[in-house]
Amino acid sequence: MIDFSHTGEHIHYVTNFQDLVSTPFSGAINAIGWTRKLPGDFSEIVNKVALSGNITVIEQAELYELQLSKQGQLAREILLNDWKMLQAHGASPILNVIKYYDQDDTYPFFPTDVYSFHVDRSPIPVDTFLCTYYGESSEILPNSQGKKKVLIPEIRDELKKLYDGPAEGFESFLSEHFFDLHYQAKPDAHPISLGLGNLWRLAVDHPESQVPPCLHRAPKEKPGQNRLLMIC
Structure with missing residues (x-):
């Protein structure tokens, strides 16, 4: 379920794919969600896919070959249809079964x-x-509820200790190591779960963007419960 109590003005909801891809981001709106309650048994697909490592990419051919119940077949039909719509829009969807993502401990702070x-x-x-079809779903955060980590004084001081080049190159160093992409939630922040079955479009930081990029993160997976996620 989506927690609608803290969604604020940065999210716009739609009821079909065409509106999802054609509604422009504007003002504070940098996340558009097509809310859906999907039928079918997506857990059956997760359980029948041959896993390889902590993240398994499912190809369409493999999806077709799975022997599924009627509810599993219904879930497969939805996945293939989402795949087809996103590809027709020019996107390159990847369907993953995720046990967990690798965690970065290069710099503990x-x-x-x-x-x-x-x-x-x-x-x-x-x-x-x-779109998360099964398992824990991704979260987003209103931009007003997050602060860029490289602007937090104590974190910035630690980053300066890692950098040994000229002062004018520090910002490039932050960008090259992706430090400037990360945010810290404010103490009173309310992350928003994107829910199961909902297909989302999030704004990206690119030169022509008219809105701030959307802050988001992967959830901590529940032990023994893999996620089924399509992303592009």
Whole structure:
């Protein structure tokens, strides 16, 4: 379920795919969600896929080959239809079964993995699409409720200790190591779960963007419960 009590003005909800892809981001709106209650048994697909490592990419051919119950077949039909719609829009969907993501412990005071609130960056105009069909769902955060970590004085001081180049190159150093993409939630922040089955379009940091990029993060997975996620 989505917690609607703290969604604020940065989210716009739609009821179909065409509105999802054609509604422009504007003002504070940097997340658009197509809310859906999907039929079918997605857990059956998760349980029948041959896993390889902590993240398994499912190809369409493999999805077709799975022997499924009627509810599993219904779930597969939805996945393939979402795949087809996103591809027709020009996106490149990837369907994953996720046990867990690798965590970054290179700098203990500043992890740069996907469990940290972050924004996506691209040199060209593009959006991030994602949908969680099973397991814990991703979260977003209103931009007003997060602070860029590289602007927090104590964190910035630690980063300066890592950098040994000229002062004018420090900002480039932050960008090259993706430090400037990460945010810290404020003490009174209310992260918003994107829910199961809902297909989302999130604003990305790119040169032509008219809105701030959307802050988001991967959830901590429940032990023994893998996630089924489509993302592009």
